Amino acid sequence: MRLGVIADDFTGGTDIASFLVKGGMQTIQTNGIPVSEERYEADAIVVSLKSRSCITDQAIEDSLTALTWLKQQGCTHFYFKYCSTFDSTAQGNIGPVTDALLEELDQSFTLLCPSLPVNGRTVHYGNLFVKGIPLNESGMQDHPVTPMIDANLLRLMDNQAEGRTGLIDYQTVDKGVDAVKDAILGLKKEGYRYAVIDAFYESHLATIAAASDKLVLMTGGSGLGFHLAQLYTGQRENIESAAQLNPVKGAVVLSGSCSKATNEQVKVYRDLAPSLEIDIDRCMQDQSYPACVSEWVMTQQDLPLAPLVSATVSPEALLNIQQKYGAKQASDQIESFFSKLTHILKELGVNTFIVAGGETSGVVTQQLDVAGLRISHEITAGVPWVVPTEGCFNITLKSGNFGNANFFADAQEFLNV
Template sequence: MQLGVIADDFTGATDIASFLVENGMATVQLNGVPTGQFISSADAVVISLKSRSCPAAQAVADSLAALEWLRGQGCQQFYFKYCSTFDSKAKGNIGPVTDALLAALGESQTVISPALPVNGRTVYQGHLFVMEQLLSESGMRHHPVTPMLESNLLRLMDAQAKGRSGLVPFSVIEQGKEAVKQRLAELQAQGVNYAVLDTLNEQHLLTQGAALADMKLLTGGSGLAIGVARQWAKRSNKDITQQKQRAQAAGYPQGAGCVVLSGSCSVMTNRQVTRYRQQTAAIAIDVERCLSEPDAYAQSLSLWVEQQQHRRLAPMIYATSEPEQLEVIQRQWGAERSSSAVEQVFAALVRLLYAQGYRRFIVAGGETSGVVAQTLGVGAFYIGPVISPGVPWVKSTDGAFSLALKSGNFGDENFFSRAQEEFPV
């Protein structure tokens, strides 16, 4: 294995794995850190953790365990993957994890590159944009767990991490890989540990991939993976198209019985849920019942899903809500208590549906996706065809079931229907 990726949530892992496959690297995704050796012919392995919003000490410990395992597999380069909207709390977890990984590898410098231009995430003069808005002015300012109130990546890292941040500006990126390498060397001589990379388009990602080929630790969203994979394919004389087709065939969705589960409250997921409700049967989660009678409630939801199977499109159960409604729920029941109760019901529901023969689950939201994957006890996935940029179908390596796991703001309004119509069983 050449590249080892440590992703801070499940949808983030499938996101970067899909871009690696699309650009020529045979990739396998693992749910958590395996125990012992893992035999695979893959060029890259992605370990999905649930470390985005847990206590920082736990995120560091889990990430270091993943790094140790990846080093044991012979990986030559390592990649800490976080969300393209830099989802994190005021004091972590991106900064503390980055510091811990640098120390474990004996390195003093890495890059910060969350950009994903194809999905409207760009960085200019160190500021992260979501489409035409600064991060702090986008829907991410209302995120229930990691509200993003700052757009300047240098300030974000300096607040979270122990070292110093510096900028590789647009003007340098435009000059090509040698200029980027020179700027990184200058920043390192100045004691800068985290080099924020301006990124406005895919060519900038390719330039970064070429310039960073020898950097031991990279950090970023899934966009930088495009440049990393292309550079690897170029060095290895691999045929990108053949690699992509072979990998996607292994992960093509299979199995009958499909259901849509949405736990994200992002702006785009709200739009997707609204659109999908116009197309098929949908039911909103009752938080009070999740708290008072979780098992009985999961049973009733399971029965409701069964009753909808005559429909062309799969039924949907959603906990997605607008910011105002979410604020009311959190004020009434408590943010952590209500979120935990909903996740427990989703887990119980997935167990029931799987026992009834359901084998395809379309899931929105990183936390919800992690719950579904853990409930199904999946150890490893093949990465299949892409539904939307950063969102592929994935299939368990034993072929038992298929999942489409979507980060909150990814995909277009018709994502849920397209995931079914464009990839029929």
């Protein structure tokens, strides 16, 4: 089998790619949909889109284009990768994209499996928990783009998708592969188009992977990736050693996420390294501001740890910014700032980027003009260093809620300074 993955953002792409490599699959990750007809030699190909929070019609179009390209690459099975916290608005884009992929593949059913137990994302009776806390109480209710105000995945999916969503509970999963397969057949006969499946142990994910071998399309978080890789490769050993990182010529930490985890990481790192908090007023009004910040970054390059440029703020401060400028306008301007800053730093010779936040990761990788990525050393579960298939950059793209409090410093222990 050759697996094609459609990831709805860049951090999600590197997340699942790292699990596939760990599970034994040679994996290539692309930055967007490649325009060349070159055939990639790999067991799995991950196409990273920027479709999580864009207009739904655009998310569908991009996902279907990615699917067509993956088919041309010889992929026979497909995985729609979204965040383990099911990030989406009331309108989508998870439901509409899943519907479009099912229709294009002429399939009538798929599973929803966002569980990532190693990072505390679990599903119990169809409700999503983050380290034991219901999703809508975990801090995700304050997400600036996709606030999650309901933990029940069945309701979330039914509200944004065309079909009906069933449940396969953990008691069924505990009974083993045949029980899950019987449950899938039963739900299909009853007219369900999707099923949320409970999982809070790695053994649950292994069972789900084995039970889904006949499904052409699967959807979920990265946790299932390792077990699908083990299934498809016959549980062979990891056959791809970590890609070699490039010598560091200049480094920077860019944090655009306002998640609870990233707030803690920024707080810890400020005590270890030089840091600069973005001036939102200047970001919104001063076109020269990225150049000014780049000058500051370059003056900090001789220190043990890379300088931090941060737009990470508390939920209260974020609310004030959104009320003053508008949520979309503020988000767009901050993305534009990071995009321009990345471009300037690249021109100045910086080649190592530690990035927090899915939207920020998207604009950074676009500015670096990275076409394909190989997986290097894993910093923490789901967050590896990556290097371009062409070029001399070192990049790590961290989803906002991933990593321990010392993540930014831990990441730099792998670098060849």
